[in-house]
Amino acid sequence: DGGITQSPKYLFRKEGQNVTLSCEQNLNHDAMYWYRQDPGQGLRLIYYSQIVNDFQKGDIAEGYSVSREKKESFPLTVTSAQKNPTAFYLCASSGIGTGGNEQFFGPGTRLTVL
Amino acid sequence: EDKVVQSPLSLVVHEGDTVTLNCSYEVTNFRSLLWYKQEKKAPTFLFMLTSSGIEKKSGRLSSILDKKELFSILNITATQTGDSAVYLCAVENNAGNMLTFGGGTRLMVKP
Numbered sequence: 001d002g003g004i005t006q007s008p009k010y011l012f013r014k015e016g017q018n019v020t021l022s023c024e025q026n027l028n029h030d031a032m033y034w035y036r037q038d039p040g041q042g043l044r045l046i047y048y049s050q051i052v053n054d055f056q057k058g059d060i061a062e063g064y065s066v067s068r069e070k071k072e073s074f075p076l077t078v079t080s081a082q083k084n085p086t087a088f089y090l091c092a093s094s095g096i097g098t099g100g101n102e103q104f105f106g107p108g109t110r111l112t113v114l
Numbered sequence: 115e116d117k118v119v120q121s122p123l124s125l126v127v128h129e130g131d132t133v134t135l136n137c138s139y140e141v142t143n144f145r146s147l148l149w150y151k152q153e154k155k156a157p158t159f160l161f162m163l164t165s166s167g168i169e170k171k172s173g174r175l176s177s178i179l180d181k182k183e184l185f186s187i188l189n190i191t192a193t194q195t196g197d198s199a200v201y202l203c204a205v206e207n208n209a210g211n212m213l214t215f216g217g218g219t220r221l222m223v224k225p
Binding site: 108 | 118120146148155156157158159164202204211213214215216217218220
């Protein structure tokens with residue numbers, strides 16, 4: 001089955017800790033994305049990557065870091081510098097084309113800071 | 115800065131009603147507009163619109179784009195309780211394949 005997987009489903013973090021959220025896709029998509037969603041709000045872009053070993057900051061990159069060592073994987077690290085990390089994190093992937101690109105989403109990771 | 119505004123913020127209807135959800139946008143170098151449905155977790159894709167005036171339809175859901183007036187609507191006819199969800203609108207620009215999302219419309223359909 002093709003799709004996007006995220007782990008863990010739920011994550012609890014103590015203040016001052018870094019945590020890494022996993023995202024893997026087997027859709028052979030070139031582009032991958034990380035979004036943050038707060039209660040009652042839409043999605044905000046944290047980072048995105050269109051090719052291996054390259055990524056760009058989105059609208060709210062401060063306090064986060066990513067890597068793209070493999071096409072299939074785009075892990076997100078929430079660092080201690082992120083002041084309000086409690087949120088729902090969604091990973092997505094898409095092809096790259098000129099006719100419009102649907103993004104496919106993983107099931108999400110809900111991060112809670114204790 | 116690209117911007118997407120959805121209205122209403124929330125909506126409560128009864129089964130069988132018809133609803134219209136609105137999405138207006140400002141985006142540099144528009145490529146496409148997408149609608150997603152989000153129930154508990156991951157948004158699921160509904161429609162992608164790239165051309166004005168062409169209605170996309172899937173069962174009881176339909177959507178149309180007006181590129182001149184910069185908006186789209188999503189219609190749901192004969193609503194069912196299973197339509198209860200947050201509906202998200204997003205626009206894609208030509209630079210970087212990024213999506214800018216609106217804040218969503220929360221629809222509740224009562225029996």
